[in-house]
Amino acid sequence: DTGVSQNPRHKITKRGQNVTFRCDPISEHNRLYWYRQTLGQGPEFLTYFQNEAQLEKSRLLSDRFSAERPKGSFSTLEIQRTEQGDSAMYLCASSSFGGRASTDTQYFGPGTRLTVL
Amino acid sequence: DQQVKQNSPSLSVQEGRISILNCDYTNSMFDYFLWYKKYPAEGPTFLISISSIKDKNEDGRFTVFLNKSAKHLSLHIVPSQPGDSAVYFCAASALRTNAGKSTFGDGTTLTVKP
Numbered sequence: 643d644t645g646v647s648q649n650p651r652h653k654i655t656k657r658g659q660n661v662t663f664r665c666d667p668i669s670e671h672n673r674l675y676w677y678r679q680t681l682g683q684g685p686e687f688l689t690y691f692q693n694e695a696q697l698e699k700s701r702l703l704s705d706r707f708s709a710e711r712p713k714g715s716f717s718t719l720e721i722q723r724t725e726q727g728d729s730a731m732y733l734c735a736s737s738s739f740g741g742r743a744s745t746d747t748q749y750f751g752p753g754t755r756l757t758v759l
Numbered sequence: 760d761q762q763v764k765q766n767s768p769s770l771s772v773q774e775g776r777i778s779i780l781n782c783d784y785t786n787s788m789f790d791y792f793l794w795y796k797k798y799p800a801e802g803p804t805f806l807i808s809i810s811s812i813k814d815k816n817e818d819g820r821f822t823v824f825l826n827k828s829a830k831h832l833s834l835h836i837v838p839s840q841p842g843d844s845a846v847y848f849c850a851a852s853a854l855r856t857n858a859g860k861s862t863f864g865d866g867t868t869l870t871v872k873p
Contacts, residue, residue, distance in 0.1 A: 646802070673859055684763075684848050684863030685803065697859060733802055739859070746854055747793065748861060750802035 644668060646751035648734050654757045655724055662720045663754045667736030674717050675748055676709055677733040678702065685733055691717060692739070724758045731755050762786045763851050765864035773872055778836040780867050782849030785830060789851040793861065794823060794834045797846045806847075807834070839871045 647666045655661050667674045673692050677685035688707070689699045693714040703709075706724075711717040721728055732755075735748035764783045772778045780794075790811040795803035809816040809823045809832070816823050822835045836843055846868050850861040 648802075675859065675861075677863075682865065684850075684865045685861075687860035687862070690859040692859070700860075735802075737859075746791065746852060746859065746861075747805055747808055749805055750795070752800075752802045755800075 646734055646736050646749055648732075648751040648754050650754060651752060652755045652757075654759065656759050657724060657726060659724055660720065660722045661724060661756065662718055663732055663734075663756075664716060664718050665734030665736075665751060666716045667734070668738075668749060669715075671736035671738045671749075672714070673737045673739045673746070673748075674711055675735040675737070676717070676719050677735065679731045679733055679753070680729075688719075721756075724756075726758050729756055729758045760785070761864075762789075763849055763862045763864040765847075765849055765867050767867050768865075769868045769870070771870045771872065772839050774841055775838045778834075778839045778843065778869055778871065780834040780836075780847050780849075780869065782832050782834075782864055783830060784832075784851050786851070786853070786862070787830070788853040788856060788858075789862075791852045791854045792823070792825060792832050793850045793852075794821075795848045795850060795863075796843075797848060797866070803848055836869075839869075841871050841873050844869055844871050 675690040676688040679685045691711040731753045735750045793808040794806045797803045846866040849864040
């Protein structure tokens with residue numbers, strides 16, 4: 643399977659704990675995105691990387707959230723001091739952008755469902 | 760301010776008939792549009808896209824139409840099948856500005872009845 647993978651698929655934590663999610667993109671893709679989705683809404687953009695550079699961060703990404711993509715391959719999203727409002731599906735996507743590519747079609751992983759008690 | 764809107768939360772059609780899902784946008788910088796399908800507990804699956812230089816793109820049973828003057832796009836599924844039952848998301852991005860993020864609508868739940 644050469645699609646986007648995310649781990650863990652589910653995470654239950656207590657308020658105040660730190661959590662970290664991992665995303666492995668499609669291997670030849672240079673862009674990696676993080677989105678958050680809550681019930682009844684579409685995915686909301688959080689941040690994205692081109693190779694190892696973090697190019698944009700949403701205002702939704704408070705200082706409790708940090709994302710890294712140290713070698714331009716996999717990425718991690720950490721949430722510190724979790725709050726109940728952080729409960730959501732966290733989605734990762736990747737794309738191949740630049741060069742001859744004139745589009746930026748993002749392919750999504752299965753997501754990590756976070757529940758903060 | 761929601762820049763991408765899907766005004767119909769749900770749509771029900773009979774198997775074999777046409778399904779038409781609609782999407783409106785407000786940001787004139789959007790130049791690339793996508794449709795995704797999502798099943799429960801899974802990530803969105805890419806269906807079809809269209810660049811703003813086109814007004815139609817077709818892929819098998821799926822056709823996307825873009826009306827730039829009305830800032831409106833639609834997804835047609837013909838013929839509809841029960842396996843098409845899912846939540847459909849419209850998304851838009853501004854490639855000319857090299858912006859990477861996609862802005863999504865809130866989705867339309869399609870139910871195809873046998």
